[in-house]
Amino acid sequence: MARVPVQFTLNGEEKAEFVESGVTLLKALRDKIGDMSVKGGCQQGTCGSCSVIIDGELRLSCLTLAESCNGAAIETTGGLAEPGALHPLQHAFADGFATQCGFCTPGMIMAAKALLDRNPSPSREDVVEAISGNICRCTGYEPIIQAILDASRANSLSVA
Amino acid sequence: MELRKQYFSDERKDDLKEIGQPRPRSDSLGHVTGTTAFFADRTFPGLLHLKMVRSPHHHARIRGIDLSEAEKHPGVARILTAKDVPHNVYTILTLIQVGPEDETVLATDKVRWKGEAIVAILADSERAAHEAAAKVKVDYEVLDPVLSIDDALKPDAPIVNEYHGQNFYRYDSGACRKVRFGDVEAGFAGADHILEQTYSSAPIEHAPTETTGCIVVPEGSGRFTCYTNTQAMFFTLDNTSIILQMDGAKLHMVGGTVGGGFGGKVDVIVEPIAILGAKLTGRPVSFIYSRHEEMQISSPRAAEKLVIKDGVMNDGRIVARYVKAYIDAGAYSRHSPYGAQKSAAHFPGPYTIPNVSVDSYCVYTNRTPSSAMRGFGVTIGDFALEVQMDKLARLIAMDPLEFRFVNAYRDGDIKAHRQPTEGAALIECMQEASRAANWPVADQYLKMSSAKREA
Numbered sequence: 001m002a003r004v005p006v007q008f009t010l011n012g013e014e015k016a017e018f019v020e021s022g023v024t025l026l027k028a029l030r031d032k033i034g035d036m037s038v039k040g041g042c043q044q045g046t047c048g049s050c051s052v053i054i055d056g057e058l059r060l061s062c063l064t065l066a067e068s069c070n071g072a073a074i075e076t077t078g079g080l081a082e083p084g085a086l087h088p089l090q091h092a093f094a095d096g097f098a099t100q101c102g103f104c105t106p107g108m109i110m111a112a113k114a115l116l117d118r119n120p121s122p123s124r125e126d127v128v129e130a131i132s133g134n135i136c137r138c139t140g141y142e143p144i145i146q147a148i149l150d151a152s153r154a155n156s157l158s159v160a
Numbered sequence: 161m162e163l164r165k166q167y168f169s170d171e172r173k174d175d176l177k178e179i180g181q182p183r184p185r186s187d188s189l190g191h192v193t194g195t196t197a198f199f200a201d202r203t204f205p206g207l208l209h210l211k212m213v214r215s216p217h218h219h220a221r222i223r224g225i226d227l228s229e230a231e232k233h234p235g236v237a238r239i240l241t242a243k244d245v246p247h248n249v250y251t252i253l254t255l256i257q258v259g260p261e262d263e264t265v266l267a268t269d270k271v272r273w274k275g276e277a278i279v280a281i282l283a284d285s286e287r288a289a290h291e292a293a294a295k296v297k298v299d300y301e302v303l304d305p306v307l308s309i310d311d312a313l314k315p316d317a318p319i320v321n322e323y324h325g326q327n328f329y330r331y332d333s334g335a336c337r338k339v340r341f342g343d344v345e346a347g348f349a350g351a352d353h354i355l356e357q358t359y360s361s362a363p364i365e366h367a368p369t370e371t372t373g374c375i376v377v378p379e380g381s382g383r384f385t386c387y388t389n390t391q392a393m394f395f396t397l398d399n400t401s402i403i404l405q406m407d408g409a410k411l412h413m414v415g416g417t418v419g420g421g422f423g424g425k426v427d428v429i430v431e432p433i434a435i436l437g438a439k440l441t442g443r444p445v446s447f448i449y450s451r452h453e454e455m456q457i458s459s460p461r462a463a464e465k466l467v468i469k470d471g472v473m474n475d476g477r478i479v480a481r482y483v484k485a486y487i488d489a490g491a492y493s494r495h496s497p498y499g500a501q502k503s504a505a506h507f508p509g510p511y512t513i514p515n516v517s518v519d520s521y522c523v524y525t526n527r528t529p530s531s532a533m534r535g536f537g538v539t540i541g542d543f544a545l546e547v548q549m550d551k552l553a554r555l556i557a558m559d560p561l562e563f564r565f566v567n568a569y570r571d572g573d574i575k576a577h578r579q580p581t582e583g584a585a586l587i588e589c590m591q592e593a594s595r596a597a598n599w600p601v602a603d604q605y606l607k608m609s610s611a612k613r614e615a
Contacts, residue, residue: 030201030203031203034203036194036197036198036201036202037193037194037195038194039198039369039370039419040200041369041370041371041419041451042369042451043450043451044451046451047369047451049369049370076194077192077193077194078193078194078195080193080194081193086192086193089192090192090193091192093188093191093192094184094185094188094189094191094192095184097185097188099185099187099188099191099192101368101369101370101417101418101419101420101421102187102190102191102196102417102419103198103368103369103370103419103420104369105191105192105194106194109192109194135369136369137366137367137368137369137420137422138420
C-alpha cells in the first residue's frame with residue numbers, strides 16, 4: 001500500500017508521519033502517534049467519540065483522512081490540560097460527575113471546547129446543540145450539559 | 161442532596177460520614193484527561209486483525225465451505241474453521257449446571273441465526289481481513305426459519321436447536337420453571353373481577369459506545385495475555401479454558417474500564433477465538449466488533465411474551481395472579497435459561513398475593529441469541545406487571561397508587577417462592593413518590609409502614 005507523508009501540529013507539537021493512503025485521522029492519531037485519548041466508537045460518523053478540533057472546527061476524526069490534515073492544527077482532549085492544571089472543562093466534568101464509563105468523555109469535551117472557543121457564554125440550548133452529535137450511552141446528558149455551563153461560568157469569572 | 165431521615169429512623173444510627181457527602185469518582189481524572197486505558201488503547205507490532213465470515217441466513221444447512229480464494233488473498237495469515245477449535249460446542253453457564261452444550265464457536269453443519277460465525281480470517285490489516293472474508297464461499301441449503309415465540313411452540317415447528325430436541329429449554333422441573341403458591345384457581349373463583357392481558361416486547365440492543373472486543377498477546381512464557389472489555393471475567397476465563405482445552409493458568413485475562421456494557425459484554429464470544437488465533441499464529445490478535453456487529457451480532461435483551469391473569473376484589477386486594485412467561489433465547493441458551501428462571505422467581509412482583517402460579521419458558525427461535533441486559537428476566541416483567549396494575553385499578557375504579565399501597569409487600573410476608581420479605585421499602589418509596597409527584601393519596605396510606613401491618 002502506498003504511503004504518504006503527512007505533517008501537522010497535535011496540541012501544539014509538530015508531528016510528521018508516513019501513513020497509508022486512505023487511512024483515517026482517527027487511526028493515524030491512535031496507531032501511529034499514540035494519542036489514545038481519541039476514541040473510535042462507530043467508525044462511521046454517528047457517535048462523536050472520535051471528535052477532535054481541526055483548525056478551530058469540530059471534526060469527526062473517523063471521517064477525516066489523515067492525508068487531508070497536512071499543515072493543520074489539531075487539538076485533542078489528550079493535550080487539553082496544562083502541566084499540573086486541568087482545563088476548566090475538565091474540572092467541571094470531574095466535579096460535576098459528568099463522566100460514567102468515560103468512553104464518550106474526550107469527544108464530549110472536544111465538542112464543548114469548540115463551543116466555548118467561539119461562544120464563551122452559551123445558553124443551555126447552545127450546549128445541547130453543540131453536543132447533539134455526541135452519544136453518551138450511559139445517558140448522563142444532564143450532568144454533561146451542566147458541566148459545560150459550569151465551565152463557561154468559570155471561564156468568564158477567570159476573565160473578569 | 162436532601163436526606164429524608166424520618167424513614168426507618170429506628171433501624172439505624174445517624175452518624176453518617178460518607179452518605180450525603182459528595183466524593184470524587186476515583187476514575188474521573190483519567191476520564192477527563194483521556195488517559196483512562198480501555199482495552200483497545202494499546203498497539204502491538206505484528207498485530208493481526210480477526211474478521212468473521214457470518215451467515216446471511218436465519219436458518220440453513222452448510223453443505224460446504226470453500227476457502228481456496230480467501231487463503232490466497234494477500235495479507236491473510238491464517239483462516240480458522242470449526243475443526244481448529246478443540247471443544248467447539250459449548251454453553252456459557254455450564255459451570256452452574258445449565259446444559260446441554262448447545263452453541264458452536266464456529267458453525268459446522270448448520271447455522272441457526274442470521275449473523276452466526278462460520279469462519280475466522282486473520283490478516284495483517286483490517287482491510288485484508290474484510291477482503292478475504294468476502295472471498296470465502298459457503299454453500300447453504302436454506303431452511304425454514306422460526307422467527308417468533310408463537311411459531312416456535314407450534315407442534316409442527318422446525319427444530320431450531322437439535323441439542324435441545326424441542327424449541328424450549330427443559331428444566332429439571334419440566335418444560336418450564338414453575339412457582340406454585342396457594343390455590344390460584346380457588347382465588348380466581350372467589351374474585352370479584354378477572355383480568356387477563358398479553359404483553360409483548362421486542363429485543364433491545366445495549367449499544368455501548370465502545371464495541372465488544374479483545375486484544376490477545378502470546379507471551380514468551382507460553383501464556384496468553386488477553387486484554388478484554390468483558391463484564392464477566394471469570395465466565396470468560398472458565399469458558400475459554402473449556403473451549404480451548406487449555407489450562408486456566410495459561411490464560412491471563414486483563415480487564416479494566418468498560419466503555420459501556422449494560423449486560424451486553426457478559427457473553428464469552430470474542431476471547432476464545434482470538435486466543436486460538438494467537439496460539440496458532442504466534443502473533444498478537446485483535447478482534448473488535450464493528451458498530452454493525454455490535455448492533456446486529458452481540459446479544460440483545462430477549463423478546464418476551466407475558467400472559468398475566470389476575471383476580472381482584474372490589475376493595476382493591478389482588479387475590480390470585482397467574483403468569484405465563486415466554487423468554488425468546490434466540491438460537492442458543494447463553495444466559496436465557498437463567499433469565500427465564502429469574503423471571504419465574506420475580507413474579508408476582510413486589511405485591512403480596514395469597515394465590516400465585518407462574519410458568520416461565522425459555523424458547524428457542526432462529527433469532528440473534530439474547531442474553532444479559534440490566535435486570536434481564538425481570539425488567540420486561542415489571543413493565544407488564546405495572547401496566548396490568550394500572551388496568552386493574554381502572555377496572556375497580558380505584559386510584560392506581562392507592563391500589564398499589566393495598567397490595568404492597570411488607571416485612572414478614574412470605575413471597576410466592578417461599579422466602580420471607582425482609583427490608584421492604586416499597587411503601588416508603590411510594591409515600592415519597594406521592595409527595596414528589598404531587599399525586600395525593602388518602603391519609604391511611606401515608607400512615608402505612610413496610611415494617612409492620614396495621615392492627
